[in-house]
Amino acid sequence: MLDYYKEDGHKDWVHKETGASVLKAQHPEFELYSQGIHAKSGVACVDCHMPYQRVGAMKITNHHVQSPLLNVSKSCQTCHNIPENDLRARVEGIQDKHMQLRNVAFDAVVDYISDLKEFKDVDLAKTPNPKLSEAREYQKQAQFLFDFVEAENSTGFHAPQEAARLLGLSIDKARKGQKLVAELRGQQTQSSDAKKEIKVEENKVETKPPAKK
Ligand code: HEC
Ligand code: HEC
Numbered sequence: 001m002l003d004y005y006k007e008d009g010h011k012d013w014v015h016k017e018t019g020a021s022v023l024k025a026q027h028p029e030f031e032l033y034s035q036g037i038h039a040k041s042g043v044a045c046v047d048c049h050m051p052y053q054r055v056g057a058m059k060i061t062n063h064h065v066q067s068p069l070l071n072v073s074k075s076c077q078t079c080h081n082i083p084e085n086d087l088r089a090r091v092e093g094i095q096d097k098h099m100q101l102r103n104v105a106f107d108a109v110v111d112y113i114s115d116l117k118e119f120k121d122v123d124l125a126k127t128p129n130p131k132l133s134e135a136r137e138y139q140k141q142a143q144f145l146f147d148f149v150e151a152e153n154s155t156g157f158h159a160p161q162e163a164a165r166l167l168g169l170s171i172d173k174a175r176k177g178q179k180l181v182a183e184l185r186g187q188q189t190q191s192s193d194a195k196k197e198i199k200v201e202e203n204k205v206e207t208k209p210p211a212k213k
Contacts, residue, residue, distance in 0.1 A: 036159030098156025138177030
C-alpha cells in the first residue's frame, strides 16, 4: 500500500512543522474491511449496515452509514445466534483493545513529529542530508499508517488484526525515525564542536601575548 503511494511519487501536502511530505488516507473502510473475517466470509457492507432496505451495493464513500449497533437484531442476529448484549460486548472488547494500541501509536507519531521540528528549516535541496531525508520519509510513513487506520470509522471492528498490524508498523516507523534523529543530533553537536574548536584556536591566536624573543 505504501509502496504504491511511494512509487507514484504521490504527496498530498508538506508538513509545515517538519518539512516532510505526507500523504492523506481517504476512505479506507473498504481496504480495511476486506482484510477482516466478515469480508473473508462473504459478508457485505449492506448485510450489517443496511439490513432493512437492501439497496444493492452500498457506496463506499457514503458518509451517512449508520452504526449497526443501533439495530443489532437486524444487523447481526440474522447470522449470529448470540444474545444482543454479548454481541455488543464483543464489539466493544475489540474496539477497546483497538483504542489502546491506537493511543500508543498516536503518542509515538506525535513525539516523533515534535522531534523532527528541530530540523524543519533544513532545505534538503540546498544541503542534502540522506539521514534527514530518510527521517522525513519515516514521518510520512508513520503518519500515513496511523491516519489510514484513524480515518477508518469502525474503531478496529472491520478488521482488528489488520488495523493492529498497521498501527504496529506506524509505531515501528516512528521508532526508527527517532533513532535517526538521535544520530542527526550527534552530527549537529559534532559540527558545532568543530566550530567551537576553531573559535577557540582563533581566540588563542588573538589573546596570545607577542612571543618574547
Ligand atoms: C460484520 C458487520 C459489518 C460489515 C460487513 C461492515 N461493517 Fe461497517 N461497521 C460495523 C460495526 C460494528 C461498526 C462500528 C459501529 C460503532 O462503533 O457504533 C461499523 C462502523 C462503520 C462506519 C462508521 C459508522 C459510524 O456510525 O460511525 C462506517 C462508515 C462503515 N462501518 C462502513 C462500512 C463499509 C463501507 C463496509 C463494507 C466495505 C462495512 N462497513 C462493512 C459492522 C460492519
Ligand atoms: C451475513 C452474516 C453475518 C452478519 C450479518 C454478521 N456476521 Fe459476524 N460473522 C459472520 C461469519 C460467517 C463469521 C466468521 C465465523 C467463523 O469463521 O468462525 C463472523 C464472525 C464474527 C465475529 C468473530 C470475529 C473474529 O475475528 O473472531 C464477531 C465478533 C462478529 N462476527 C460480530 C458480528 C457483529 C457485531 C455483527 C453485526 C454488526 C455481525 N457479526 C454481523 C457472519 C455474519
